[in-house]
Amino acid sequence: MRRRELLGGSIAALAMPAIITGARRAEAADENQLTIVSWGGSYQDAQSKAEFEPAAKALGITVKQQTYSGLAELRLRVKSGAGGWDVVSSGSGTAARAGKEGLLEKLDYSVIDAKSLISGTAQPYYIGNDVFSTVVGWSTKTFGKNGPQNWVDFWDVRKFPGSRAYRNNAMLEPALMADGVPMHEVYKVLSTEAGLKRAIDKMKQLKPHIAVWWSSGAQSAQLMKDGAVDMIAAWNGRLDAANKDGAACAYTYEQGLLDTDCFVIPKGTKKRDLAMRFIAEISKPKYQADLTKYITYGPTNEKAYDLTSIISPAYAAQLPSSPANTAKQLLIDDAWYMKYYQKAQAAYQDMITG
Amino acid sequence: MKALAAEGPNATELGRDARSERWMLFGLSLPALLLVGLVVVLPIAWLFLLSFQTEGGAFTLANYQRLIDQPSYRRILAMTFEISLTVTAMCIVLGYALAYLLAQLPRRVAGVLMLGVLMPFWTSILVRTYAWLVLLQRDGLINVIGEHLGFWQKPLALVYNMEGTVVGLVHIMLPFMVLPLYNSMRAIDRDYVRGAANLGAGPIQVFWHVYLPLSRPGLFAGGTITFILCLGSYVTPAVLGGGKIVMAANGIAGDVELYFSWGPASAFGVVLLVITLTILFTASRFARLDRIFGGGA
Amino acid sequence: MTPSPTDARPQQKGLPIRVRQVSKTYGRAVALDQVDLDVQSGEFLTLLGPSGSGKTTLLMVLAGFVRPNQGSLHFGERDVLRLAPHKRGVGMVFQSYALFPHLTVAENIAFPLKLRRVPRPEAMRRVEAVLDLVQLPDFGGRGVDALSGGQRQRVALARAIVFEPGILLMDEPLSALDKQLRERMQIELRALHDRLGITTVCVTHDQREALTMSNRIAVIDRGSIIQLGTPKEIYDRPSTRFVADFIGESTFLPVTGSGGTFRLGAQALKLEGYTPPPGANLLMLRPERLALLPEGAPGPDPRYNVITGRVTDIVYQGESVLVQIRLDDGGTVAARVSSARAALGAVPVPGASARLAFAPEDMNLLCGEAG
Numbered sequence A: 001m002r003r004r005e006l007l008g009g010s011i012a013a014l015a016m017p018a019i020i021t022g023a024r025r026a027e028a029a030d031e032n033q034l035t036i037v038s039w040g041g042s043y044q045d046a047q048s049k050a051e052f053e054p055a056a057k058a059l060g061i062t063v064k065q066q067t068y069s070g071l072a073e074l075r076l077r078v079k080s081g082a083g084g085w086d087v088v089s090s091g092s093g094t095a096a097r098a099g100k101e102g103l104l105e106k107l108d109y110s111v112i113d114a115k116s117l118i119s120g121t122a123q124p125y126y127i128g129n130d131v132f133s134t135v136v137g138w139s140t141k142t143f144g145k146n147g148p149q150n151w152v153d154f155w156d157v158r159k160f161p162g163s164r165a166y167r168n169n170a171m172l173e174p175a176l177m178a179d180g181v182p183m184h185e186v187y188k189v190l191s192t193e194a195g196l197k198r199a200i201d202k203m204k205q206l207k208p209h210i211a212v213w214w215s216s217g218a219q220s221a222q223l224m225k226d227g228a229v230d231m232i233a234a235w236n237g238r239l240d241a242a243n244k245d246g247a248a249c250a251y252t253y254e255q256g257l258l259d260t261d262c263f264v265i266p267k268g269t270k271k272r273d274l275a276m277r278f279i280a281e282i283s284k285p286k287y288q289a290d291l292t293k294y295i296t297y298g299p300t301n302e303k304a305y306d307l308t309s310i311i312s313p314a315y316a317a318q319l320p321s322s323p324a325n326t327a328k329q330l331l332i333d334d335a336w337y338m339k340y341y342q343k344a345q346a347a348y349q350d351m352i353t354g
Numbered sequence B: 001m002k003a004l005a006a007e008g009p010n011a012t013e014l015g016r017d018a019r020s021e022r023w024m025l026f027g028l029s030l031p032a033l034l035l036v037g038l039v040v041v042l043p044i045a046w047l048f049l050l051s052f053q054t055e056g057g058a059f060t061l062a063n064y065q066r067l068i069d070q071p072s073y074r075r076i077l078a079m080t081f082e083i084s085l086t087v088t089a090m091c092i093v094l095g096y097a098l099a100y101l102l103a104q105l106p107r108r109v110a111g112v113l114m115l116g117v118l119m120p121f122w123t124s125i126l127v128r129t130y131a132w133l134v135l136l137q138r139d140g141l142i143n144v145i146g147e148h149l150g151f152w153q154k155p156l157a158l159v160y161n162m163e164g165t166v167v168g169l170v171h172i173m174l175p176f177m178v179l180p181l182y183n184s185m186r187a188i189d190r191d192y193v194r195g196a197a198n199l200g201a202g203p204i205q206v207f208w209h210v211y212l213p214l215s216r217p218g219l220f221a222g223g224t225i226t227f228i229l230c231l232g233s234y235v236t237p238a239v240l241g242g243g244k245i246v247m248a249a250n251g252i253a254g255d256v257e258l259y260f261s262w263g264p265a266s267a268f269g270v271v272l273l274v275i276t277l278t279i280l281f282t283a284s285r286f287a288r289l290d291r292i293f294g295g296g297a
Numbered sequence C: 001m002t003p004s005p006t007d008a009r010p011q012q013k014g015l016p017i018r019v020r021q022v023s024k025t026y027g028r029a030v031a032l033d034q035v036d037l038d039v040q041s042g043e044f045l046t047l048l049g050p051s052g053s054g055k056t057t058l059l060m061v062l063a064g065f066v067r068p069n070q071g072s073l074h075f076g077e078r079d080v081l082r083l084a085p086h087k088r089g090v091g092m093v094f095q096s097y098a099l100f101p102h103l104t105v106a107e108n109i110a111f112p113l114k115l116r117r118v119p120r121p122e123a124m125r126r127v128e129a130v131l132d133l134v135q136l137p138d139f140g141g142r143g144v145d146a147l148s149g150g151q152r153q154r155v156a157l158a159r160a161i162v163f164e165p166g167i168l169l170m171d172e173p174l175s176a177l178d179k180q181l182r183e184r185m186q187i188e189l190r191a192l193h194d195r196l197g198i199t200t201v202c203v204t205h206d207q208r209e210a211l212t213m214s215n216r217i218a219v220i221d222r223g224s225i226i227q228l229g230t231p232k233e234i235y236d237r238p239s240t241r242f243v244a245d246f247i248g249e250s251t252f253l254p255v256t257g258s259g260g261t262f263r264l265g266a267q268a269l270k271l272e273g274y275t276p277p278p279g280a281n282l283l284m285l286r287p288e289r290l291a292l293l294p295e296g297a298p299g300p301d302p303r304y305n306v307i308t309g310r311v312t313d314i315v316y317q318g319e320s321v322l323v324q325i326r327l328d329d330g331g332t333v334a335a336r337v338s339s340a341r342a343a344l345g346a347v348p349v350p351g352a353s354a355r356l357a358f359a360p361e362d363m364n365l366l367c368g369e370a371g
Helices: A006-014 A016-027 A041-059 A071-079 A092-100 A151-155 A173-178 A183-190 A193-209 A217-226 A236-244 A272-282 A285-294 A302-306 A323-328 A334-353 B002-007 B011-051 B062-069 B071-104 B107-122 B125-136 B141-148 B162-186 B190-198 B203-214 B216-231 B235-240 B248-258 B263-292 C055-063 C105-115 C120-133 C149-161 C179-196 C207-213 C231-236 C241-246 C339-346
Strands: A033-038 A062-067 A087-091 A127-139 A164-167 A210-214 A231-235 A249-264 C017-026 C029-039 C044-048 C070-075 C091-093 C167-171 C199-204 C216-221 C224-229 C251-254 C256-258 C261-264 C282-285 C291-293 C305-316 C320-327 C332-338 C353-358 C363-366
Touching: A033 A041, A033 A272, A041 A062, A041 A217, A041 A272, A041 A285, A071 A087, A071 A092, A071 B248, A087 A092, A087 A272, A092 A249, A092 A334, A127 A151, A127 A236, A127 A285, A151 A173, A151 A193, A164 A193, A173 A183, A173 A193, A173 A249, A183 A193, A183 A334, A193 A210, A193 A334, A210 A217, A217 A231, A217 A236, A231 A236, A236 A249, A249 A323, A272 A285, A285 A302, A334 B071, A334 B248, B011 B263, B062 B071, B062 B263, B071 B107, B071 B162, B071 B216, B071 B248, B071 B263, B107 B162, B125 B141, B125 B162, B125 B235, B162 B216, B162 B235, B190 B203, B190 C091, B203 B216, B216 B263, B235 B248, B248 B263, C017 C055, C029 C055, C029 C224, C044 C055, C044 C207, C055 C167, C055 C199, C091 C149, C105 C120, C105 C149, C120 C149, C149 C167, C149 C179, C179 C207, C199 C207, C207 C231, C216 C231, C216 C241, C224 C231, C224 C241, C241 C282, C241 C363, C251 C332, C291 C332, C305 C332, C320 C339, C320 C353, C332 C339, C332 C353
Parallel strands: A033 A062, A033 A087, A164 A210, A164 A231, C044 C199, C044 C216, C091 C167, C167 C199
Antiparallel strands: A087 A249, A127 A231, A127 A249, C017 C029, C017 C070, C216 C224, C251 C282, C256 C261, C282 C363, C291 C353, C305 C320, C305 C353, C320 C332
16 A cells, blocks of 8 residues: 655646646557556656566567556546556555456456466456565664664654654554554454554554654655654665665564555556556566666565576565565555555544644 | 616617627626636536535535544644644734835835745745755754754754744745735835824834734735635645644545545535635625725725 | 813914024935024914925924934924924824825824823814814714815814924925815915914915915025015015016016116116115016006006006906017016906007006016026
């Protein structure tokens, strides 16, 4: 469930008619051109260099890249019948909801080889492409190497005094883990009324110590770079990016929330088959392994780790989807998000504003 | 008179001319009317319609029910008004002083300084807001200087809260306050001030009894513009509010992402619009009263 | 200040004003050049001059809005030179009236009383009394915007006198009114002044206004008082050609001579009882002071000078007829004949010869440039 670049949302919505007419014109231009839509920024740069451009070359087609702001934009495009988008990069939770809403084409796994993918990442409407994790991060300036090592520590304001940053959108799994719920029971508890309340109450406990509720990955990285907070719950790739940019932070995969970015084919595309072949291509180990060169998000195709010339074992250990790291983490349950997210978010909003 | 108008020489022809002139005027303003209808009335009507629809397009009041049931909406509205009022009040204090200073200066000097007031208009709100972030944050310039000079020991929480948001908004809104204030102050005849002084009023009394009442139209205009623009703030609370400061526009954006349909966000938008219009209407009544009393001089 | 219970008539008499050596320059421009002026207690004095002459600057110095470069200024015994305007206690009627648009008529008039902490019932009584005085009873509740020009003028006056100042200043008080109203207000202002006995200094560029209202007139030009005197003195015996030109109509004819004898052309002027200034070289004649003698009529009183010429033009001006005459000795003069006399056939036709007569008190001999 990624809801990035909230800032861009309404601006994009305002500019929608222009985008739609623009896309219509482009669509007719080339039979062998695919329009790929992603989140922009450093993430799309990485995708473009490791996956989109090489795969297009291999298939003998061209790709045209666009950016979008989220589900609302995808929804409007599909429902208005504007079309023009062939392949869209999306968070898995969002993709699950979009699939349920009937916005997506079913994926054809006779074309796409998903046998070596991490189990649960190849779904009827979406296929995982990279794995990232929401982790406990800390400023090494404040804590050195001995920062909070799990969510219990993150909640422990006596042992780890200091300001914290946390997600602006509902993220309740850490609260339950901090409250002592074992990792494998988190979603079971969270699916009950009492469990949801328990998580929200736990959030309320930490709330006075949360200085910033971040709303975009870029913002979370900036917070660490600026030294605005001492601890953060953030996406691991963003923290690495912040470090590259001069921040001093560390993080642990312990109790991390493992999540996948995936690809979908929106309804209304006129190039469904080509899009399918394109997704099949970029799901191959080689492309996914290459992606790790640009961003510390792990591959979903486990065979990518076999390409040790690209992913050294030492580097693999740093990626969220390496087997050793996977074992420490909780895989995000898309089904829970589909069912309870709206309710959870409403309660979360009440908690933040209360 | 009536009989004269109907029966006098050329009365029919002149009447026809008057009517055709009216039609021509209407024809000339038609494009503008259509444009306004297209870009203002139609979207608002659409917004209104959407707010009463389910995802499937059926009629529902659920979107409004949610606004009542979920306490966060009330709090967001309350926070929006609290911030807007605070910002407007601060803009009035700062803007009045600034406009007063400008109005006392020779026009040419004031013109140059006014350019400085307007300069921020040329840079994007986002850039200006991030500039405040750089200044106000924990390791920001103000904290660094303050700690270095020993004014305070631990970094002050200047941003990611209400205070930081208000500072950023005041900076953005100030020109909207200064411009109408400056104009209404420039329109105050020097004789009023001299007259009051002549009648025995000291500088403070002149200001209180004469200058302030006469600059009230500008104060009303600036205050209303500032307040209403504030209600629609989005970027500044998003950047400087640290997620804790959620104003109406931020809430609306969140709803757009969260729900399958536009209904919830539309309903919130309609509520904000209605409240804003009510304020505008009330303010305009005040302003009109003011004109009756001759404040527009 | 002792408030009077029933009317706005001041208990104290107006204060005298003493101006000494007052100068004011704006950069290189001299607005006032070492002006000395004494205004008597209860006097109505008008500062008359063309625009830019410095008359308004002098008034503003009195009010305290212009700080002079040097000089001294006393109201009565009080040195007010360095006193702020609001401490001077003078009433003032502005050219724009400066009535506060956000206040009603009554609130405007009560304004100076409020500042002086006059109790409300007392203030209301005085507002009513002064509104009666300026003939605007029952106008108290009106907005200022709803008033006509003349009504505003009265309200401004009422506001300026309601707090019973010893001195009243007026800056072109009637210039915004139309001619008829202006003339009526001149009479009214004069009557009001007579009643109140308040020392009044009025600035105007309108000579008629000055002549009608004033006890004395100070004619100002280029920052200096050129002549100070009663209206009659100023009109009948202007001291310079500038004053003569500025007030009333006049014709100038060059004269020669010195000592007791002056000649217009070849004709010696009869000066019985009149001592011209030494070195005078101009004869000033006012059209209405020239008597046009009917054809064949016997000569007038021997005191009169008689000059002859030929009618060149006749201009009908409503209340009078202006006759242009080219003199036999050279030069042109104008003579005014009232319409009543013109109807009786006192006006010759163009081309006819004409004789004009004037007594010594109807003429003036001045120093100045001819032309």
